[in-house]
Amino acid sequence: xxxxxxxxxxxxxxxxxxxxxxxxxxxxxxxxxxxxxxxxxxxxxxxxxxxxxxxxxxxxxxxxxxxxxxxxxxxxxxxxxxxxxxxxxxxxxxxxxxxxxxxxxxxxxxxxxxxxxxxxxxxxxxxxxxxxxxxxxxxxxxxxxxxxxxxxxxxxxxxxxxxxxxxxxxxxxxxxxxxxxxxxxxxxxxxxxxxxxxxxxxxxxxxxxxxxxxxxxxxxxxxxxxxxxxxxxxxxxxxxxxxxxxxxxxxxxxxxxxxxxxxxxxxxxxxxxxxxxxxxxxxxxxxxxxxx
Amino acid sequence: xxxxxxxxxxxxxxxxxxxxxxxxxxxxxxxxxxxxxxxxxxxxxxxxxxxxxxxxxxxxxxxxxxxxxxxxxxxxxxxxxxxxxxxxxxxxxxxxxxxxxxxxxxxxxxxxxxxxxxxxxxxxxxxxxxxxxxxxxxxxxxxxxxxxxxxxxxxxxxxxxxxxxxxxxxxxxxxxxxxxxxxxxxxxxxxxxxxxxxxxxxxxxxxxxxxxxxxxxxxxxxxxxxxxxxxxxxxxxxxxxxxxxxxxxxxxxxxxxxxxxxxxxxxxxxxxxxxxxxxxxxxxxxxxxxxx
Amino acid sequence: xxxxxxxxxxxxxxxxxxxxxxxxxxxxxxxxxxxxxxxxxxxxxxxxxxxxxxxxxxxxxxxxxxxxxxxxxxxxxxxxxxxxxxxxxxxxxxxxxxxxxxxxxxxxxxxxxxxxxxxxxxxxxxxxxxxxxxxxxxxxxxxxxxxxxxxxxxxxxxxxxxxxxxxxxxxxxxxxxxxxxxxxxxxxxxxxxxxxxxxxxxxxxxxxxxxxxxxxxxxxxxxxxxxxxxxxxxxxxxxxxxxxxxxxxxxxxxxxxxxxxxxxxxxxxxxxxxxxxxxxxxxxxxxxxxxx
Numbered sequence: 001x002x003x004x005x006x007x008x009x010x011x012x013x014x015x016x017x018x019x020x021x022x023x024x025x026x027x028x029x030x031x032x033x034x035x036x037x038x039x040x041x042x043x044x045x046x047x048x049x050x051x052x053x054x055x056x057x058x059x060x061x062x063x064x065x066x067x068x069x070x071x072x073x074x075x076x077x078x079x080x081x082x083x084x085x086x087x088x089x090x091x092x093x094x095x096x097x098x099x100x101x102x103x104x105x106x107x108x109x110x111x112x113x114x115x116x117x118x119x120x121x122x123x124x125x126x127x128x129x130x131x132x133x134x135x136x137x138x139x140x141x142x143x144x145x146x147x148x149x150x151x152x153x154x155x156x157x158x159x160x161x162x163x164x165x166x167x168x169x170x171x172x173x174x175x176x177x178x179x180x181x182x183x184x185x186x187x188x189x190x191x192x193x194x195x196x197x198x199x200x201x202x203x204x205x206x207x208x209x210x211x212x213x214x215x216x217x218x219x220x221x222x223x224x225x226x227x228x229x230x231x232x233x234x235x236x237x238x239x240x241x242x243x244x245x246x247x248x249x250x251x252x253x254x255x256x257x258x259x260x261x262x263x264x265x266x267x268x269x270x271x272x273x274x275x276x277x278x279x280x281x282x283x284x285x286x287x288x289x290x291x292x
Numbered sequence: 293x294x295x296x297x298x299x300x301x302x303x304x305x306x307x308x309x310x311x312x313x314x315x316x317x318x319x320x321x322x323x324x325x326x327x328x329x330x331x332x333x334x335x336x337x338x339x340x341x342x343x344x345x346x347x348x349x350x351x352x353x354x355x356x357x358x359x360x361x362x363x364x365x366x367x368x369x370x371x372x373x374x375x376x377x378x379x380x381x382x383x384x385x386x387x388x389x390x391x392x393x394x395x396x397x398x399x400x401x402x403x404x405x406x407x408x409x410x411x412x413x414x415x416x417x418x419x420x421x422x423x424x425x426x427x428x429x430x431x432x433x434x435x436x437x438x439x440x441x442x443x444x445x446x447x448x449x450x451x452x453x454x455x456x457x458x459x460x461x462x463x464x465x466x467x468x469x470x471x472x473x474x475x476x477x478x479x480x481x482x483x484x485x486x487x488x489x490x491x492x493x494x495x496x497x498x499x500x501x502x503x504x505x506x507x508x509x510x511x512x513x514x515x516x517x518x519x520x521x522x523x524x525x526x527x528x529x530x531x532x533x534x535x536x537x538x539x540x541x542x543x544x545x546x547x548x549x550x551x552x553x554x555x556x557x558x559x560x561x562x563x564x565x566x567x568x569x570x571x572x573x574x575x576x577x578x579x580x581x582x583x584x
Numbered sequence: 585x586x587x588x589x590x591x592x593x594x595x596x597x598x599x600x601x602x603x604x605x606x607x608x609x610x611x612x613x614x615x616x617x618x619x620x621x622x623x624x625x626x627x628x629x630x631x632x633x634x635x636x637x638x639x640x641x642x643x644x645x646x647x648x649x650x651x652x653x654x655x656x657x658x659x660x661x662x663x664x665x666x667x668x669x670x671x672x673x674x675x676x677x678x679x680x681x682x683x684x685x686x687x688x689x690x691x692x693x694x695x696x697x698x699x700x701x702x703x704x705x706x707x708x709x710x711x712x713x714x715x716x717x718x719x720x721x722x723x724x725x726x727x728x729x730x731x732x733x734x735x736x737x738x739x740x741x742x743x744x745x746x747x748x749x750x751x752x753x754x755x756x757x758x759x760x761x762x763x764x765x766x767x768x769x770x771x772x773x774x775x776x777x778x779x780x781x782x783x784x785x786x787x788x789x790x791x792x793x794x795x796x797x798x799x800x801x802x803x804x805x806x807x808x809x810x811x812x813x814x815x816x817x818x819x820x821x822x823x824x825x826x827x828x829x830x831x832x833x834x835x836x837x838x839x840x841x842x843x844x845x846x847x848x849x850x851x852x853x854x855x856x857x858x859x860x861x862x863x864x865x866x867x868x869x870x871x872x873x874x875x876x
Contacts (some may be wrong), residue, residue: 006611006617008618009606010609011606014479015306015335015479016331016333016334016335016600017333017334017335017479018333018335018347018478018479019303019332019350020478020479021331021333021735022301022303022330022331022332022333022351023332023350023351023354025330025331026301026330026351026354026356026425027330027354028297029330029356029434030354030356030357033298033356035408036613037662038606038609038610038613039605039609040607040610041600041601041602041603041605041606042600043601043602044482045601046480047480047548048480052779055602055603058603058607059603059606059607059610060779062607062611062614062719063701064610064613064614064617065614066499067830074524074525074547074717075525075598076523076524077522077524077525078523078525079527080525117830120341123758125662128536128538128539128540129520129536129537129538129539129540130523130536131523131524131535131536131537131538132538135354136538138764165728170347178375186601186602186604187598187602187604188602188630188631195581208498210823222836223453230661230714231660231661231662231714231715232661232715233659233660233662233664234662235660243713243715244711244713244714244715245489245709245715246712246714246715246716246719246720247712247713248712248713252509255626255632255658256631256658258630266489307627307771308600308623308625308626308629309625309770309771310625310627310639310770310771311595311624311625311639311642312771313623313625313771314593314595314623314624314625314643315624315642315643315646317622317623318593318622318624318643318646318648321591321620321622321648322646322648322649325590325591325648338771338772338773339772339840343619366816366817366840367817368815368816368817369814369815369816369817370815370817412619419829419830420830420831420832421827421829421830421831422814422815422828423628423815423816423827423828423829423830424829424830427646427830428830451660527762537852540634548641554651580656
């Protein structure tokens with residue numbers, strides 16, 4: 001017997017200037033009045049599938065049981081498939097375009113169970129134009145699942161192995177150097193790197209040199225000494241820190257100001273971390289364990 | 293016996309930087325705890341009644357049954373009336389200022405049924421200042437309707453024919469030329485025109501010349517060749533397209549970039565469409581049927 | 585027996601570009617599925633505790649009974665305490681950092697009843713990093729209260745007298761002059777002052793001279809004549825007004841344009857009001873009663 005759901009967690013690049021988000025919620029409300037929609041964010045930059053996939057991955061372990069609806073969909077109405085992916089023995093279902101957006105979250109949720117392509121037009125709205133699959137295809141699918149419609153009624157099963165993977169850049173690490181990348185700059189200007197604290201060997205002490213390119217600097221790079229800190233408030237005014245952020249990753253941060261703005265860091269920038277000298281333990285065994 | 297409602301769909305120019313939207317929802321929550329509020333958008337530019345009326349008209353056929361609360365209200369506390377308008381035999385009620393904001397949506401919903409002016413102060417909050425009718429007049433009205441209070445208890449009946457009409461610009465079309473206007477530029481930079489596909493005669497083929505003024509161009513106009521496409525993704529990089537958008541109207545669009553930014557198009561701009569030469573069918577009968 | 589709550593009213597400086605707000609709501613949804621979260625605003629400028637405290641104070645008398653969750657928290661993970669404060673005999677509980685953010689709202693709600701520091705980690709989420717107390721500490725506290733958990737189970741009681749007070753600037757007023765400050769500039773450009781209509785003596789008539797500094801003006805100040813008006817629409821085009829706003833305070837305003845932008849006013853600016861000459865009543869008794 002099919003399971004019903006109570007919650008739809010919704011992420012998109014729709015913004016909130018237009019009525020897109022409201023219309024999607026209206027469609028869900030009309031089909032499944034009992035379902036509660038929780039907005040994760042709609043502030044993903046237009047078409048930025050990677051940023052959307054990372055935000056979804058950061059959220060997924062906190063999201064309520066139920067349906068996750070994610071729409072960053074530059075290829076709408078093209079050959080890209082719309083899919084619904086069961087995870088965690090059906091405790092959750094992720095719905096969206098098969099363009100890599102869902103992949104990291106699916107992986108963090110333990111991998112895909114059943115997968116269908118959303119081919120059953122009887123479970124969709126008649127489309128005026130083909131450009132708003134969020135309204136016409138994905139929202140009805142989410143709502144019908146909430147009503148207890150089984151995944152298999154939404155379309156043809158497909159092989160989970162054929163889903164488009166997400167692309168998350170891996171750092172290059174050795175004993176004294178880690179070449180990292182900025183994954184995300186949040187509202188407060190913290191620049192999250194693609195490394196966790198366990199990516200730094202024991203050679204790294206309380207001070208870490210961080211080197212990055214600055215477009216306006218013709219010498220091609222700047223080095224700053226960052227101190228490792230548990231909280232932003234531990235950083236004296238103007239000091240740059242490396243703080244374990246709320247996703248468990250290292251972030252370049254400052255106290256009550258934007259490290260990204262101050263240092264000129266943006267998503268995708270390379271940041272090289274080098275063990276500083278203050279309290280390095282040269283005789284220790286370097287150990288590198290990825291946090292996730 | 294009066295009908296009760298479960299949903300309030302809410303549109304405004306309040307933005308979300310301030311607490312205005314939250315306070316309106318708090319008022320509704322306190323009076324009608326069972327009502328669910330769905331935000332259509334609060335990103336209408338301040339005082340832009342026309343933009344609000346268009347967003348509401350685009351949304352109305354998707355909005356859940358119940359109350360629609362719309363507040364773009366430059367004339368708050370002046371002579372303009374606050375009204376509640378029944379539509380679709382009472383399946384919905386639109387509430388807001390009588391300044392043209394509601395008119396296109398009412399029309400799309402089949403026209404006005406009973407109408408009252410919101411004159412009954414016993415169904416309003418005692419106002420601190422007169423500037424926030426959304427909180428003091430419109431929200432309580434919406435909430436009381438949700439509780440089953442009859443429309444007639446909110447104020448004096450007025451003649452629907454006296455409501456201020458909305459103003460939607462009409463295109464001028466002949467066999468080979470359509471003079472259109474940009475109605476809306478969405479977050480993705482698609483420039484919606486006030487013409488649907490049926491406004492183009494059969495003389496229009498797959499290619500359409502679009503001509504528009506560019507403020508920075510002293511010659512007063514630019515012409516681009518646009519190809520008609522079903523989806524953005526069909527447009528090769530840099531090509532301009534005419535796509536049937538999610539409202540069923542033609543939009544000037546590009547693939548994964550903002551056509552409006554690229555071409556310098558803004559709301560209100562005139563765009564002239566002329567049949568291109570590639571596949572025109574000179575002998576065919578021109579037919580022009582308005583879509584709505 | 586403990587009281588349970590149905591509503592969480594949520595204010596923060598999280599913005600909506602990132603998923604912070606959505607994650608906080610997801611945590612509440614998972615712990616207390618019946619609770620409805622109402623967003624007051626998340627547009628408080630990053631770290632701006634004062635702006636957050638003022639927005640909360642403006643909202644508090646409209647907020648639904650239940651829990652108020654407020655997070656503007658530059659000192660997260662430092663020595664600052666997280667607290668829960670009962671008000672109105674337990675009709676409401678305010679949760680957030682003890683940094684002055686909650687103080688004005690608590691005061692407007694009649695003062696603090698029981699207060700606890702949120703020290704009971706069994707009622708919190710295990711933190712990945714220490715930087716997101718909204719998710720790990722405050723949201724679970726709010727949700728548990730909704731479930732009927734008593735305040736005393738969230739941590740150790742503390743003396744309400746030891747809570748950090750908020751700082752609201754007081755005006756200086758005499759018979760013919762009031763030195764005020766801009767508390768808030770809203771989306772529409774109205775500049776709310778820290779004076780209510782009762783702060784102006786009877787010497788003030790329908791016209792008030794307002795004097796303020798303009799950074800770009802080397803003479804250090806500009807004087808404009810403002811007319812008192814009940815609504816924005818009463819102000820002729822280009823005229824500056826003093827309008828009693830929706831909080832009952834005087835705001836410098838214009839009709840359908842931003843007075844703040846036009847006059848160069850910003851939060852914190854000093855504005856001196858002087859009785860104009862048009863209809864001053866020189867023989868009357870000056871009376872000054874503070875509105876709150």
